[in-house]
Amino acid sequence: MLEVQSVSKSFDGFRAVDDVSFSVARGSIVGLIGPNGAGKTTTFNLIAGTLTPSAGSVRIDGRAVEHEPAHRRIAAGLARTFQIPKPFGEMSVLENVLVAAQDQAGERIAPNLFARGAVRRREKANIERARDIVAFVDLGKVERLPAKSLSGGQRKLLELARVLMAKPKLILLDEPAAGVNPALLETIMERIETINADGVTFLIIEHNMDLVGRLCGEVIVMAEGRVLGRGAPSEMARDPRVIEAYLGGAPA
Amino acid sequence: MIDLVGYGAFFLVNALIFGVICLGLNLQWGQTGLFNVGVAGFVAIGAYASAILTTPETADRIGGFDWPILAGWLAAMLLAGGAAALIGLATLRLRADYLAMTTFGIAVTIQVVALNATGLTGGPFGIAFIPRPFAGLAETPIAFNAANLALTGAVTLGLFLLLEMLTRSPFGRVLRAIREDEAAAASLGKSVNFYRLQAFALGGAIMGLAGAMQAHFIGFIAPDNYLSILTFQAWAMLIVGGSGNNRGALIGAVVVWALWSLSSLAVGSFVAPAFQARAAALQIVAIGVALAAILIIRPRGLIGERAIVSRDVEAMAGEAGTD
Numbered sequence: 001m002l003e004v005q006s007v008s009k010s011f012d013g014f015r016a017v018d019d020v021s022f023s024v025a026r027g028s029i030v031g032l033i034g035p036n037g038a039g040k041t042t043t044f045n046l047i048a049g050t051l052t053p054s055a056g057s058v059r060i061d062g063r064a065v066e067h068e069p070a071h072r073r074i075a076a077g078l079a080r081t082f083q084i085p086k087p088f089g090e091m092s093v094l095e096n097v098l099v100a101a102q103d104q105a106g107e108r109i110a111p112n113l114f115a116r117g118a119v120r121r122r123e124k125a126n127i128e129r130a131r132d133i134v135a136f137v138d139l140g141k142v143e144r145l146p147a148k149s150l151s152g153g154q155r156k157l158l159e160l161a162r163v164l165m166a167k168p169k170l171i172l173l174d175e176p177a178a179g180v181n182p183a184l185l186e187t188i189m190e191r192i193e194t195i196n197a198d199g200v201t202f203l204i205i206e207h208n209m210d211l212v213g214r215l216c217g218e219v220i221v222m223a224e225g226r227v228l229g230r231g232a233p234s235e236m237a238r239d240p241r242v243i244e245a246y247l248g249g250a251p252a
Numbered sequence: 253m254i255d256l257v258g259y260g261a262f263f264l265v266n267a268l269i270f271g272v273i274c275l276g277l278n279l280q281w282g283q284t285g286l287f288n289v290g291v292a293g294f295v296a297i298g299a300y301a302s303a304i305l306t307t308p309e310t311a312d313r314i315g316g317f318d319w320p321i322l323a324g325w326l327a328a329m330l331l332a333g334g335a336a337a338l339i340g341l342a343t344l345r346l347r348a349d350y351l352a353m354t355t356f357g358i359a360v361t362i363q364v365v366a367l368n369a370t371g372l373t374g375g376p377f378g379i380a381f382i383p384r385p386f387a388g389l390a391e392t393p394i395a396f397n398a399a400n401l402a403l404t405g406a407v408t409l410g411l412f413l414l415l416e417m418l419t420r421s422p423f424g425r426v427l428r429a430i431r432e433d434e435a436a437a438a439s440l441g442k443s444v445n446f447y448r449l450q451a452f453a454l455g456g457a458i459m460g461l462a463g464a465m466q467a468h469f470i471g472f473i474a475p476d477n478y479l480s481i482l483t484f485q486a487w488a489m490l491i492v493g494g495s496g497n498n499r500g501a502l503i504g505a506v507v508v509w510a511l512w513s514l515s516s517l518a519v520g521s522f523v524a525p526a527f528q529a530r531a532a533a534l535q536i537v538a539i540g541v542a543l544a545a546i547l548i549i550r551p552r553g554l555i556g557e558r559a560i561v562s563r564d565v566e567a568m569a570g571e572a573g574t575d
Contacts, residue, residue: 071442071444079440082340082436086433098422101422
C-alpha cells in the first residue's frame with residue numbers, strides 16, 4: 001500500500017529524516033513510534049506532501065507521489081490528520097466534513113451557473129453521506145455547531161470524519177490519542193478498528209502505548225531521523241536499542 | 253421634499269456603488285481570507301479603462317474610442333480582473349501580511365501612474381465628459397437620479413444574487429475552508445492557490461466594475477479619487493456590515509456612506525469656512541470611531557457570517573430537529 005524508499009529530508013544541514021525506508025501492507029495498522037524529535041511527523045509530512053523529500057521516493061499503491069503537491073495525494077488514496085487538529089473553526093461540523101467530498105462538480109464556478117440541478121443532487125447525496133459519517137464518529141448531536149466549539153477529543157473525531165468522507169485507502173493519523181479523555185479514546189479506537197475492518201490501511205504516530213498495543217500489529221521505531229527497528233509492539237518494547245533511544249542518551 | 257427624494261436617490265446610487273466594491277472585497281477577504289489593502293487600485297483600473305474607452309475622441313490624450321457604456325463596463329471588469337489575476341499569480345503564495353504590503357504598494361503605484369501618464373489618463377486633470385447613463389434626463393435631476401438608481405440597483409442586485417449563489421455552493425465552501433486553514437484544505441485535495449487566484453481575480457473584476465459605474469455616474473474622474481482613503485472606506489464598510497456575509501457588505505456600505513455624508517454635511521454647516529478643509533479630516537475620524545465601536549459591540553459586524561452557509565445544509569434545518 002505504502003512504500004517509503006531511502007527518504008531523507010534536511011533543514012539547513014540538519015537531517016531530520018535520514019535514509020528512511022519502510023513499507024506498510026494493505027489492510028494493516030502500523031504504528032510509528034519513537035521519542036520526541038525522532039522525525040515521525042516530518043516523515044508524515046513527507047508522505048503527505050506537505051514537505052518534499054531531499055532524496056528518496058514515496059509510492060502509494062505503486063504510484064510515485066513524492067513530487068506531487070499535497071492536494072494531489074488524496075486522489076492517490078492517501079488522507080492524513082494533524083497532530084494539532086485543524087478544524088475549519090467558523091464552519092459547521094457538517095460543512096467541515098462536506099469539504100472533504102471528492103470530485104464535487106459544484107466546487108467549480110461554471111456548473112453552479114449552468115448545471116445547478118446536477119450540483120444540487122450531488123450535494124444532497126453528499127450531505128446524506130456526511131451525516132452518516134458524522135453520526136458514526138458520535139458527533140451527530142453537534143453536527144450543526146461551529147467546529148471551533150468542539151473539545152480537543154471531538155476535534156480528533158471530526159478530523160477522522162473529514163478524512164473518511166474522502167474515501168481513502170490509507171489514513172495517516174498523527175497522535176489520535178493525544179489530549180483525549182479515556183471515554184472518547186475508547187470511541188476513537190473502536191472507530192479505527194471498524195474502518196480498518198472495511199479494508200482501510202492505517203499508519204499511526206502515537207505515544208499512548210495502550211492504543212498502539214491494542215491496534216497496531218506492528219510498530220516501526222524511529223530515533224534521530226532513522227528507522228531503529230520494526231516488529232510487534234511487545235517485542236519492540238523489550239528491544240535494548242529502543243529502550244536506549246527512549247531512556248538513554250543518543251544511541252551510539 | 254422633491255429635492256430630498258432626489259438627494260436620496262443620488263445618495264443611494266453612490267452607496268450601492270460602494271456596496272459593489274464591498275461585495276468584491278467580501279469575496280476576497282470575507283470568504284477567502286485574502287488581505288487585499290489595494291482596493292483603490294482595482295477600482296481605479298476599472299474607472300480609467302471604461303472612461304478611456306467610452307469618451308468621445310480627444311486630441312490631447314490616447315483614447316476616446318466612443319464605445320457604448322455597457323462595453324466600457326465589461327472592459328473595466330476584464331481589465332481589473334486580468335490585473336488582479338496577474339498580481340495574484342505573483343503574490344498569492346505570500347503569507348497574509350506580505351500580501352497586504354504588496355497590494356498596498358501596487359495600489360499606490362497605479363494611482364501614481366494615473367497621476368503621471370498624462371497622455372493616457374489626463375494626469376492630474378483627470379478625464380471629463382465621461383458619458384453618463386440616462387444623460388437625456390439630466391435636465392430634471394430627480395428623474396436622472398431615479399433612473400440611475402434603478403440601473404445601479406439592478407446591477408447590484410444581480411451581482412448580489414450571483415455571489416450569494418456562489419458563496420452558498422460547494423465552491424464557496426472550499427473558499428471558506430481555505431480561509432480557515434489552508435493546510436487542512438490542501439490535505440483534503442483542494443488546490444489552495446487556484447481557488448485563491450479565482451477569488452482574487454473575480455473580486456478584482458467586481459471592484460473594476462464599481463470603478464466604472466462610479467466614473468459614469470459622476471461623469472468625471474481624477475487620480476485623487478483613488479487614494480488609500482477609498483480602500484479604508486471599503487474595509488470599514490465590510491467590517492461594520494459583517495465580513496463573510498454579502499448582505500452585510502451591502503448594509504455596511506449604506507450605513508458607513510450615510511455616516512460619511514452626514515459628517516460631511518456637519519462639517520459644512522458647523523465649521524467656519526476657513527477651517528473646513530482641515531475639518532474634513534474629522535470625517536475619517538467619524539468612520540474610525542464607528543469602526544472601533546462596532547468591533548467592541550458587535551465584533552462580527554451588523555450581520556455577520558451565517559452559522560451554516562451551504563444552501564442545502566441550511567435547507568435541512570427543519571428535518572434535523574425531528575430525528
